[in-house]
Amino acid sequence: MSENLYSNFIGAKAENIEMLKEFILQILDHQKEWRKSFYVYDKSLYDEKNFTNEKIQNELDKFLIRAEKNLPYFHPRYSAQMLKDPAIPTILGYLTFMLSNPNNHAYEGGPVTTEMEMEVTELMLKMTGLKTGWGHLASGGSLANLEALWACRDFYKDGTVYFSSVSHYSWKRICKILNIPNYKEINIDKFFSIDLNHLEDELKKNKALMVMANLGSTGAGSVDDIESILKLKEKYEFHLHIDAAYGGFVRSIILDNDYNEINFSNDLFVSEFVYSQLKALKDADSITIDPHKQGLISYGAGAVLYKNEELRQVMLNTAPYTYHKLDKPNIGMFSLEGSRPGAMAAACYLTYQVIPPNKNGLGEIISSSLASAKKFYELISQSEKYLNLYSPNLDINCFYLKKYSDVKTHNEAIIKIYNQLSVEAAEPEFILSKFVISPEQTERVLPNLKNEERENFIALRTVFMKHWGSLDDFYYVNKLFETLSDVITD
Numbered sequence: 001m002s003e004n005l006y007s008n009f010i011g012a013k014a015e016n017i018e019m020l021k022e023f024i025l026q027i028l029d030h031q032k033e034w035r036k037s038f039y040v041y042d043k044s045l046y047d048e049k050n051f052t053n054e055k056i057q058n059e060l061d062k063f064l065i066r067a068e069k070n071l072p073y074f075h076p077r078y079s080a081q082m083l084k085d086p087a088i089p090t091i092l093g094y095l096t097f098m099l100s101n102p103n104n105h106a107y108e109g110g111p112v113t114t115e116m117e118m119e120v121t122e123l124m125l126k127m128t129g130l131k132t133g134w135g136h137l138a139s140g141g142s143l144a145n146l147e148a149l150w151a152c153r154d155f156y157k158d159g160t161v162y163f164s165s166v167s168h169y170s171w172k173r174i175c176k177i178l179n180i181p182n183y184k185e186i187n188i189d190k191f192f193s194i195d196l197n198h199l200e201d202e203l204k205k206n207k208a209l210m211v212m213a214n215l216g217s218t219g220a221g222s223v224d225d226i227e228s229i230l231k232l233k234e235k236y237e238f239h240l241h242i243d244a245a246y247g248g249f250v251r252s253i254i255l256d257n258d259y260n261e262i263n264f265s266n267d268l269f270v271s272e273f274v275y276s277q278l279k280a281l282k283d284a285d286s287i288t289i290d291p292h293k294q295g296l297i298s299y300g301a302g303a304v305l306y307k308n309e310e311l312r313q314v315m316l317n318t319a320p321y322t323y324h325k326l327d328k329p330n331i332g333m334f335s336l337e338g339s340r341p342g343a344m345a346a347a348c349y350l351t352y353q354v355i356p357p358n359k360n361g362l363g364e365i366i367s368s369s370l371a372s373a374k375k376f377y378e379l380i381s382q383s384e385k386y387l388n389l390y391s392p393n394l395d396i397n398c399f400y401l402k403k404y405s406d407v408k409t410h411n412e413a414i415i416k417i418y419n420q421l422s423v424e425a426a427e428p429e430f431i432l433s434k435f436v437i438s439p440e441q442t443e444r445v446l447p448n449l450k451n452e453e454r455e456n457f458i459a460l461r462t463v464f465m466k467h468w469g470s471l472d473d474f475y476y477v478n479k480l481f482e483t484l485s486d487v488i489t490d
């Protein structure tokens, strides 16, 4: 039993909550002494020492009852979306600085947490293999994508933006926000990766501003062939942005303690193809990578990394009332977002001190999730009732019902399962999600399925992001498979 997989999390049954309480008390004691250490000669304006506040208590009582309606995102039976418990160091790092609320837009707003953000960024550069370059945290992947395309639009001036049709919805939206009419969605191949022939045909027609490749698409977790896209880059010259919001931290599984790449082996739980794309991440020009997805951090933590320092200059922003310490890093001068929580940088910092993003830290945790996806794929392969939609690149599996030969009747049956095993059901045994693909995508992926009415095709989708899925000899993965085998569709 590896300490890493257990002691860093509250636990599905709140196993480590007492440990967390102890740490939180230490933080509060520290906060007390720290506050008192400033201006010791001033007197307290509070004449009573132990106030009680009934209003807070009353509202908190109601609030906590309301909080119980929240879904059990922490539980391995919840496999619907990219939701996972933040690691304990994340909670502690965030809490410590939330109490004094630094703002990392300018150095003077959060000197300690700005330095932590710089260190976390350095670590992410090392982990992605960019090594040199710059970057910063953002509130999420959409904002990171927006900033990267904004910087590219203003730096390169013109050209078309290319991305596959399973890319995150933010890409089309961002093109509209940035008033970039020339964007083109590229077809997918049967593995949900960008179709390289289609991409090249389009590159021949129109000069590219950016090609955006996915390292973990949102719906299917599919990985684009970055190695081949790099060859196209040599021929057609473009900025390669990799949306690794979801899959970027998976690179930690191929890194030793010194962040050197290790050789491929079957113990990695990814295919040789995915291993090669994880390696190729280092050749991107810019990367979106979200600590709040596979990186164990709570929401509000995305990041964007750039290889070329010159892209900073198109974003340069000054203001007469801030950025007074010009000899220090003022991240807000070079980022789209203004105020950003110093607490978030602290959460990332403490988490990656405890759980470094390499194979013996975060990589071990992610491998455990990848193992669940692999196991589930194998179970579905042997099933009489279901088929895999694809072999998972990462830890997102999609599957569908075997017995139907047309989309319409298939969808009717699969929705019955979804209604029993999703947020739609009152007390679902497991909570899954759907993956809905267009008729064009269906034709590519499932060419033999009849679809006279050209409907979208609906598959069931699981996100095995919680590493607990593989523990105890895949206890929860097996249970999920049993539940799916018994579920009624007629």
Ligand SMILES: Cc1ncc(COP(=O)(O)O)c(C=O)c1O
Pocket (backbone or CB within 6 Å): 082, 139, 140, 141, 142, 143, 145, 168, 170, 214, 216, 217, 218, 243, 244, 245, 246, 290, 302
């Ligand atoms: C590949 C990818 N890119 C971008 C995003 C957007 O990230 P966020 O929701 O943090 O804005 C997501 C979210 O799921 C994603 O999976």
